[in-house]
Amino acid sequence: MSSSKSNKIVKLESSDNKTFEVEEAVAVQSETLKNMVDDGCANDTIPLPNVNGKILEMVLGWCKKHVDETVTGDELNKYEADFLDLDQADLYGLLMAANFLNVKGLLDRVLQRVADMIKGKKPEEIRRIFNIKNDFTPEEEEEIRLENAWAFD
Amino acid sequence: MANANKCRKQMDDNHHPSQTQSLLPGLPDHIAELCLSLIHPSSLYSVCRSWRRLIYSPSFPPFLSLYVLLSSSSSSSSSSTSSQSHLHFCTFDPISSTWHPLPPPPPDPPLRVLLHHPSFISRSLPIQSVSVSGNLVLLAATAHNFTPALSRPLIFNPLYKTWAFGPPLARPRRWCAAGAARGEVYVASGMGSQFSIATARSVEKWKLGNQRNWERKSGLKDGRFSREAIDAVGWRGKLCMVNVKGDAAKEGLVYDVEKDAWEEMPEGMIGGWRGPVAAMDEEVMYALHERRGALRKYDPERDAWEEIMESERLRGALQMAAGGGRVCVICGVGNQIVVVDVVAPLGRLWVVDLPTGFEAVAVHILPRMSRLEFGFPSVE
Numbered sequence: 001m002s003s004s005k006s007n008k009i010v011k012l013e014s015s016d017n018k019t020f021e022v023e024e025a026v027a028v029q030s031e032t033l034k035n036m037v038d039d040g041c042a043n044d045t046i047p048l049p050n051v052n053g054k055i056l057e058m059v060l061g062w063c064k065k066h067v068d069e070t071v072t073g074d075e076l077n078k079y080e081a082d083f084l085d086l087d088q089a090d091l092y093g094l095l096m097a098a099n100f101l102n103v104k105g106l107l108d109r110v111l112q113r114v115a116d117m118i119k120g121k122k123p124e125e126i127r128r129i130f131n132i133k134n135d136f137t138p139e140e141e142e143e144i145r146l147e148n149a150w151a152f153d
Numbered sequence: 154m155a156n157a158n159k160c161r162k163q164m165d166d167n168h169h170p171s172q173t174q175s176l177l178p179g180l181p182d183h184i185a186e187l188c189l190s191l192i193h194p195s196s197l198y199s200v201c202r203s204w205r206r207l208i209y210s211p212s213f214p215p216f217l218s219l220y221v222l223l224s225s226s227s228s229s230s231s232s233s234t235s236s237q238s239h240l241h242f243c244t245f246d247p248i249s250s251t252w253h254p255l256p257p258p259p260p261d262p263p264l265r266v267l268l269h270h271p272s273f274i275s276r277s278l279p280i281q282s283v284s285v286s287g288n289l290v291l292l293a294a295t296a297h298n299f300t301p302a303l304s305r306p307l308i309f310n311p312l313y314k315t316w317a318f319g320p321p322l323a324r325p326r327r328w329c330a331a332g333a334a335r336g337e338v339y340v341a342s343g344m345g346s347q348f349s350i351a352t353a354r355s356v357e358k359w360k361l362g363n364q365r366n367w368e369r370k371s372g373l374k375d376g377r378f379s380r381e382a383i384d385a386v387g388w389r390g391k392l393c394m395v396n397v398k399g400d401a402a403k404e405g406l407v408y409d410v411e412k413d414a415w416e417e418m419p420e421g422m423i424g425g426w427r428g429p430v431a432a433m434d435e436e437v438m439y440a441l442h443e444r445r446g447a448l449r450k451y452d453p454e455r456d457a458w459e460e461i462m463e464s465e466r467l468r469g470a471l472q473m474a475a476g477g478g479r480v481c482v483i484c485g486v487g488n489q490i491v492v493v494d495v496v497a498p499l500g501r502l503w504v505v506d507l508p509t510g511f512e513a514v515a516v517h518i519l520p521r522m523s524r525l526e527f528g529f530p531s532v533e
Contacts, residue, residue: 092179099184107187114177115191123199131178135202143249144199150492150503151195151247152217152477152518 010037011045012060018053019045022060029063031102050100055093058083062106084113088129176203190214198248206524208248215312215520217477219245219490220255220289222280223511224268238268240280240514242289242309245490245505246521252508253522258307258316266294266302268514277514279382284474284517285333286361287311290319292331292340293382300346301325306338306359311522319359320366324352330378330394332385334410334435336360339370339385339392341408342378353379356408371413377404384472388432389453393418399443400427421456425449429482433475439495441470441482448480448493448500462500466491476518487512 010027012020027042028034036042048056065071065079086094091114098107118126123144127134134141176185186207189197194208194216207213223241242255258264268277281293289309294302306319322340329343341356353376357367378396385394390410395418397403405418405426418426428443438451440458446467449458466484473482478496483489490505490513507513 088179092177095180095184095188111188112191114188118189118192119196121196126200132201132204133174134200135174140202140205145195145248146250148503149195149247149250150479150494150501151193152479153193153496 010042012056013045013047014051014053014056015049016053018056020056020060022064023067025067026060026063029066029103029105030059031104033101048101051097052093055090055097058090058094059097059101059103059106063103066105080109084109174201174203176207186212194248209521209524211312211523215523216248217518218247218311218521219481219505220284220309220311220517220519221245221490221507222282222514222516223507224277224487224514225511238277240264240266240268241511243508243511244311244522248521255309255522256314256316258309259318264291264302264307265296267297267299279328280514281327281329281331281382281384282515282517283331283333283338284519285338286336287520288361289517289519290333290338290361292338293325293327293329293343295327301327308361311520314522319361320364322367323357323369324355326352328379328382330383330385332387332392332394334387334392335390337410339408340367341385341394342373342376343382344379348376348379350376370408371415373406373415378406384429384431386430386432386438387435388438389435393422393430393438395423395426398428419456421458422451425451425458428470429473431473431475431480433478433480433495437475439473439475439480441467441473443470444468446470448495450495461495462493462502464491464502466502466504467493471513472515474516474518479518481516481518483513483516487514489513490516 008024009021010024010033024037028037033042033046036046062083065076091110094110095107095114098110117129126132176182176189189204189207190213197204197208208216221243223243224238225241244253244255246253266280270278278295280291282289282291291303291307296302304325305321308317308319324345326340326343326345330341332339337358337360339356339358342353345352354372356370356372358370359367378394380396381398383394383396385392392408392410393405395403395405403423403426405423407416407418409416425440428441430438430440432438440449440451441447442449445463446465447463448461448467450461452459467482469484469486471483471487473480478494480493480495482491482493484491488507490507492503492505494501
């Protein structure tokens with residue numbers, strides 16, 4: 001069928017049975033969904049058993065913002081900064097969804113956000129925040145890097 | 154059938170209890186790896202075993218390390234008989250601050266290199282090496298019968314931890330100029346067993362990966378550059394070299410890779426070439442003033458050198474390498490490596506001690522070797 005792309009709607013269903021309808025232009029920000037659209041598999045509701053409604057709504061919000069031509073560069077930067085002000089559970093949920101749906105821009109931003117939460121912190125703090133066990137043997141514990149050690153950039 | 158599979162899985166779990174926790178609990182490891190690869194490994198090393206293991210795994214972007222050619226020091230101070238010195242290859246991992254030996258080079262043909270001889274009391278015979286495209290390449294040295302020790306380059310790849318030979322040189326040589334530019338290795342001038350004007354004027358180049366041959370390039374006018382073993386510095390599509398080490402009067406040449414032509418070195422550049430020189434990413438050239446211990450950076454717009462720092466510790470520099478924002482210099486008769494941070498404004502400096510009983514001959518900056526097992530033997 002030769003329907004004009006800009007009018008086509010893609011229907012998605014989250015793991016907790018919430019349905020979302022978005023324009024094709026928004027949906028194809030996800031490489032995964034784009035492949036399905038290109039293969040003609042996007043005519044019925046697409047089930048996404050890996051992504052819950054809350055996270056899917058966030059991902060689609062991101063995609064919508066990124067195809068909106070009325071949004072300025074500055075507005076987009078502010079949107080992205082505010083967007084990423086989330087707790088760890090939501091950040092992880094976004095990472096997994098962005099990875100599964102293959103939304104590269106979103107994945108890169110959230111990866112960087114989590115990396116920034118690790119950078120500059122002492123090992124004990126990193127372990128506490130990310131719930132990591134200190135599983136070094138006493139000998140390995142001795143090999144902890146000295147404060148004034150050098151490294152290449 | 155389903156029960157049998159279930160039983161097998163339970164057995165497997167008992168035989169291989171999970172030794173490692175996930176990298177970021179709550180995230181699949183493949184996604185956690187993407188995140189951790191954005192962070193400098195020095196921040197990952199001390200957190201937990203799985204993070205420490207990760208930074209050494211072949212899939213993780215490899216951090217830079219020092220690769221050093223070492224000679225075991227001759228035992229006697231007066232050497233009427235040349236005590237045997239041997240050539241060793243080691244790497245210093247700055248993340249764990251440990252030395253590790255490289256796997257030994259292939260035993261066939263054996264690498265027999267003459268390092269000291271009574272006729273050369275004040276210094277050791279040179280071994281020439283370059284780093285190119287993440288590999289360490291040995292190019293030239295003197296064998297015990299005073300012939301070239303290497304007729305083919307000997308290449309070490311850190312990521313695969315393997316040694317390999319390259320194609321034979323048209324003219325194997327020693328005491329030559331050796332350098333790399335834009336992924337290709339150059340040898341120029343030098344001599345074979347004895348001096349010959351043909352060898353002294355010849356220039357060959359080779360691209361890593363080419364297994365067939367070296368390519369002849371435009372030769373030199375004369376044998377001015379066959380007196381010393383020279384480090385030719387690859388910089389912005391050129392190879393720069395001088396024919397005398399240290400502070401003495403010298404002549405300089407610059408080879409233009411694209412034009413395949415040799416030109417005189419600009420006055421300002423040669424004026425400041427008073428010790429070892431190295432280029433960072435073939436973009437920024439650094440020179441060490443051997444006598445003063447002054448580190449300088451070349452400004453091509455003004456054809457002049459800009460002083461970065463001066464330190465007693467940098468005096469008597471023998472050779473240096475630049476990479477990853479650091480300049481690494483062999484100083485103090487070869488038993489120390491001084492590392493200078495040329496990125497941070499304060500110009501911080503560290504000293505790396507060599508394993509006892511060794512002297513450094515050459516230093517290179519290359520990606521760290523992968524570690525597949527955890528208890529990696531180290532050199533005390």
